[in-house]
Amino acid sequence: MFKQTRLRSVVLAATLTGLIAYCVMGGFYAREIVVEIAILAILAISLDVVAGFGGMVSLCHGAIMGIAAYAYGILTVKFGLPPLPSAVAAVAGAAVFGTVVGWITGRTSGIFFIMATLAFGQMAYTLIFKSQWLGGDDGMSGLPRFDLSWLGIKMGSSLTYGLFAIALTAAVYIAAAWVLRSAFGRTLGGIHANETRMKALGVNTILHRARAMGFSALLAGIAGIVAAQHTQFISPELLFWTISGEVLIVVILGGLGTLIGPVIGAVAFISLKHQVSGITDHWHIVVGLLLIVIVVAGGRGLYGQSEHWLAMRAGKAEDKTGDKSGDRGHA
Amino acid sequence: MDTGYWALQFLNALQFSMLLFLLSIGLTVIFGLLHFVNLAHGALYMLGAYIGVSAAASFGSYWAAFFLAPVGVTIIGAILYFTLIERLRHAGPMNQVLVTFGLIFVFLDLVRMTWGDIALGLEAPAALAGSSEFAGISYPTYRFFIIAVGAVVMAALWVGLTRTQIGAMIRAGVENGNMAAALGINVNRLFFLVFCVGCALAGLAGVIAAPVFSATTGMGISILIPTLIVVVIGGLGSLEGAIAGSLIVGFIETLGAVFLPEVAAISSYVLLAAVLILRPQGLIPARG
Numbered sequence: 001m002f003k004q005t006r007l008r009s010v011v012l013a014a015t016l017t018g019l020i021a022y023c024v025m026g027g028f029y030a031r032e033i034v035v036e037i038a039i040l041a042i043l044a045i046s047l048d049v050v051a052g053f054g055g056m057v058s059l060c061h062g063a064i065m066g067i068a069a070y071a072y073g074i075l076t077v078k079f080g081l082p083p084l085p086s087a088v089a090a091v092a093g094a095a096v097f098g099t100v101v102g103w104i105t106g107r108t109s110g111i112f113f114i115m116a117t118l119a120f121g122q123m124a125y126t127l128i129f130k131s132q133w134l135g136g137d138d139g140m141s142g143l144p145r146f147d148l149s150w151l152g153i154k155m156g157s158s159l160t161y162g163l164f165a166i167a168l169t170a171a172v173y174i175a176a177a178w179v180l181r182s183a184f185g186r187t188l189g190g191i192h193a194n195e196t197r198m199k200a201l202g203v204n205t206i207l208h209r210a211r212a213m214g215f216s217a218l219l220a221g222i223a224g225i226v227a228a229q230h231t232q233f234i235s236p237e238l239l240f241w242t243i244s245g246e247v248l249i250v251v252i253l254g255g256l257g258t259l260i261g262p263v264i265g266a267v268a269f270i271s272l273k274h275q276v277s278g279i280t281d282h283w284h285i286v287v288g289l290l291l292i293v294i295v296v297a298g299g300r301g302l303y304g305q306s307e308h309w310l311a312m313r314a315g316k317a318e319d320k321t322g323d324k325s326g327d328r329g330h331a
Numbered sequence: 332m333d334t335g336y337w338a339l340q341f342l343n344a345l346q347f348s349m350l351l352f353l354l355s356i357g358l359t360v361i362f363g364l365l366h367f368v369n370l371a372h373g374a375l376y377m378l379g380a381y382i383g384v385s386a387a388a389s390f391g392s393y394w395a396a397f398f399l400a401p402v403g404v405t406i407i408g409a410i411l412y413f414t415l416i417e418r419l420r421h422a423g424p425m426n427q428v429l430v431t432f433g434l435i436f437v438f439l440d441l442v443r444m445t446w447g448d449i450a451l452g453l454e455a456p457a458a459l460a461g462s463s464e465f466a467g468i469s470y471p472t473y474r475f476f477i478i479a480v481g482a483v484v485m486a487a488l489w490v491g492l493t494r495t496q497i498g499a500m501i502r503a504g505v506e507n508g509n510m511a512a513a514l515g516i517n518v519n520r521l522f523f524l525v526f527c528v529g530c531a532l533a534g535l536a537g538v539i540a541a542p543v544f545s546a547t548t549g550m551g552i553s554i555l556i557p558t559l560i561v562v563v564i565g566g567l568g569s570l571e572g573a574i575a576g577s578l579i580v581g582f583i584e585t586l587g588a589v590f591l592p593e594v595a596a597i598s599s600y601v602l603l604a605a606v607l608i609l610r611p612q613g614l615i616p617a618r619g
Contacts (some may be wrong), residue, residue, distance in 0.1 A: 005387065057425045111368055111424040112611050115563050117604040122556065172556045242552070245432050252429055282444060288436030295422075295430050298379055 002053060007053050008260045015263055016170055023162035035238035037270045038165035039227045042172045044250045044262030046219035049176050051248070052257030053185065055192040060101060060121030062243030067124055068094035068224030069234045078133075083146050083229075089220035096216020097124075097190065099210050106206035111303045118241055124237035128326045139235030143228050155229075164303075165226050171261070172219050176224040176259060179215055187220045188212050193268045249291050255304025264303045335468045340589050342465075345490065346543075348581025349481025353536035354554060355561040356573045357529025363505040363568015363617050365420055365522050370426040371411075371434035375530055375553030379443055379537020380546035384451045393456040404534025407528050412526050420522075424457050435552065442548055453541035477539050480481050483585045484532065485574060490604060492570055501525060505568040505617050560599050564606045566613025575615055 023034045045064055050056040070091045075086035105116040128134055145155040146164075154160055177183050191198045193204050199205055228234050237243070246269075254265025272290075276283045294301060298309055351394050358372045382403040384394035390396075411434070419427050455473040462469045492498035503511040504521055512518045537546075544550065566574025580599050587595020606613065 051425075057428070104604070108611060110562075110605055111428075112607055113369075114424060114428060115559065116604055116607040118556075118559075119600045119607065123429035123600040123604070124595045126600065130593065130596050241556070248429065249432070284436040284438040285440035285444075288433040288440070292430050292437075295426050295433075296415070296418070299422075299426060 002177065002185060004177050004181065005071060007310070011303065012170075012173060012263065015260075015267060016166060019161065019166050019169075021266075022103050023159065023166065026209055028158050031158040033270060033274060035165045035226070035230050036163040037266050038162075038169045039223050039230065040247070040250055040270060041169050041263045041266035041308065042223040042226065043220055043247050044175050044254070045169075045172055045259060046216045046223065047247050048251050048256065048259055048262045049219065050212050050216045051251060052259070053180055053192060054209065055109075056102075056117075056209065056213065056214070057248065058117040058216075059241055059244045059246050059248070060117040061220050062241065063121030063124040063239040064094050064098055064220040064234070065227065065243075066128070066225040066234070067097050068221035068238030069238055070128055070134060070140070071229035072225055073143050073234050074134070074142055077140060077142055083144050087146070089227045090225060091218055094221030095214045098220070099214030100215025101217075103206065103210035105170035106209045107165070108234075118244075121239065121241055121244060125236055125241070126238060128239060129236040137236065139233060139237075141233040143232045143234065145229045145232070156291065159248050161230065164254055165230070167227060168222060172222055173263065176219060180259070182266040183209065184208070193309050212263075249287065251301075252291065252294060252299065255301030255307070256265045256299070258301075258304050258307065261301050266303065268302060295331075332479070334451075336552065338466060338468050339470065340586055342470050342474065342478070342587035344582040346477050346481075347585050348577045349479030350480050350536050350540055351557055351561050351581050352481050352573060352577035353484060353532045354502060354558045355565070355577055356484075356570065357532045358558055359562040359565060359568055359573045360501070360505070360525050360570075361529050362562060364501065365416075365527050367416060367420060368424050368431065369474035370428060370431035370555065371415075371438065372529070372533055373551035373553075373558065374435050374438035375404050375408060375551075376534040376537040376540075376554055377442060377546070377548070377551035378407060379534030380453070380541040380550060381446050381451070381537075383538030383541050384446070384453050384546050386599075387453055387608075393454065393542075396453065396541075397535075399532040401531040404537070405531045408527060408533075410524075412523060416526065418517065418542060438551070439548060446546070448548060450545040450547045451541075452545050453538075455542040473542055477543070480539055482534070484535075497521075497524075497525075519617075557599065558602045563603055564614055566616040568617035569613065569615050570617075572613050572615040 019034055019037065024029050026034075040117055043061060047058060047061045068090045071090035072083075072086055075081045075089060076083055101117060101120045105113055105120075108116050129136060146160070155164065158159055180188075187198070187203055187208055190201075191203065191208055195205055201280060224238070225239065228266055250265040250269045251262045252265070253268055255261025256262065269287075272286070276286050298305070352378055354372060357619055358369060361367055361372075377402045383400035386399040386403075387393055387396040390399075415430060415434075419430055423460055455476075459473045459476050461484055463472045465475070490498075492501060499518050500511065500521055503514070503516060504518055508518055511521075537550075540550070557580050559571060561576035563576075564579065565574075565576030579602070583595065583599050583602070587598055
């Protein structure tokens with residue numbers, strides 16, 4: 001069950017402040033990194049909503065992000081529609097795709113759910129990869145950014161775009177936290193904990209799962225829009241299943257089922273990637289080993305492990321999960 | 332001309348099916364018996380091809396590669412088994428997916444460090460070079476050899492699983508592991524044996540594929556998804572399922588790519604999704 005503890009709020013505020021500071025004081029390269037972190041953080045939050053709180057480990061979140069990016073590309077580049085309504089429609093399209101996948105796969109669980117989402121993600125990837133109209137392997141370019149000049153904001157500047165991406169990350173976190181704290185979020189947690197009991201209580205578990213996937217896909221769609229506008233170029237690579245696998249790595253790296261963990265995971269993942277790539281060409285072996293170590297060490301991730309450690313120190317060792325550590329004091 | 336073209340495509344499909352079978356049979360029995368999801372199975376296939384290339388280069392013979400690649404991959408598999416897989420057996424599918432996904436990355440970079448990024452060819456043995464006539468059409472002898480290896484392994488596994496005591500023990504383990512253990516079967520030793528055989532077959536698939544497709548760093552990831560599709564649509568842990576699944580996926584992908592390229596690309600994913608939703612136990616489930 002999700003609790004926005006004080007610790008989580010502090011860590012979120014500190015992380016966002018750090019990103020803003022890095023974005024404002026750093027140069028063009030720093031701002032590129034900030035946007036990369038923001039895209040990955042949004043996508044990881046979206047995956048944590050279903051994987052961490054609903055037990056639905058999706059391997060199609062990369063594809064969902066890509067669907068939104070391509071929908072945005074089609075509406076703006078192919079049909080010449082204005083960016084803002086196009087983005088709203090693209091995110092809605094991603095949410096519809098997520099809901100449909102969630103509904104169809106609602107009866108499956110465990111490895112079958114993983115495989116089924118993989119199948120749907122790969123279908124979307126293959127269709128886009130094969131489509132001549134969408135540029136196939138070469139992708140699509142010339143996607144516009146939002147035009148906010150009527151507000152006096154120049155989205156073309158790297159600083160503005162970096163801040164815009166950070167603001168969206170904060171908004172996505174708040175939206176996810178709000179939904180997880182609602183009656184719907186509690187029900188989702190109940191289904192994750194004991195599906196049979198929730199069914200006995202009269203809950204339509206498949207409908208809830210589908211809605212959770214839909215909401216998660218909506219957030220993933222936002223990541224897709226930020227990614228599409230960032231480089232103003234999209235390619236089918238966005239949808240390939242290994243991207244979904246990488247997002248899952250980020251969630252685990254930060255801490256599954258903590259919501260703030262994925263944000264920390266995204267910061268750590270991108271920073272590490274740029275550090276390691278500077279030294280060696282073999283960045284993937286580092287990620288692979290890191291992932292194995294984290295899972296074998298207990299799978300709590302960077303934030304999850306710290307929270308667990310703090311809870312133990314505070315004498316709450318009898319609590320089994322980090323989540324419950326916030327039960328006292330501030331709910 | 333037309334029938335000859337069809338026959339050629341039929342043989343290509345059969346040959347791809349046999350490679351898929353060699354990979355999926357190991358994966359499916361490990362899945363069925365250990366309940367372990369090994370995404371790194373494709374990486375073992377890749378390692379088989381690269382070890383084969385090196386073995387052939389050192390010993391100057393394809394046959395050295397043919398025997399050493401499965402042995403080498405089995406040793407790597409055994410190390411993996413004792414370091415990671417044994418302790419992850421009860422860790423749930425997500426942790427298994429994550430760790431073996433991590434292993435894909437590790438093996439990928441290890442191969443790039445050891446053998447470099449360029450595709451490495453492996454020469455087919457002289458005895459199998461050239462083409463043979465079959466039913467009036469000419470087809471590379473080496474590809475007949477791949478089909479033959481697949482058929483021999485298929486027959487050997489069928490006899491092994493259905494006609495021997497160890498096969499009966501494995502089937503008992505797939506059916507109900509706890510009950511098999513209670514009846515005095517050393518299930519852990521059985522698990523290890525099955526895992527090693529699965530690795531050896533992945534290595535074998537890699538080395539026999541290398542002369543046709545070359546050893547490339549991308550080969551592990553690209554074969555993984557069709558193999559997983561075979562395993563799921565066939566039914567986890569089922570030999571008959573792996574045979575049926577390999578033939579279905581092999582033929583859909585090969586013939587589809589020739590005759591209906593637009594539809595074929597997604598058809599195996601559609602099949603996978605349909606089986607998962609309508610018949611999650613697979614077409615020919617191992618448990619009755």
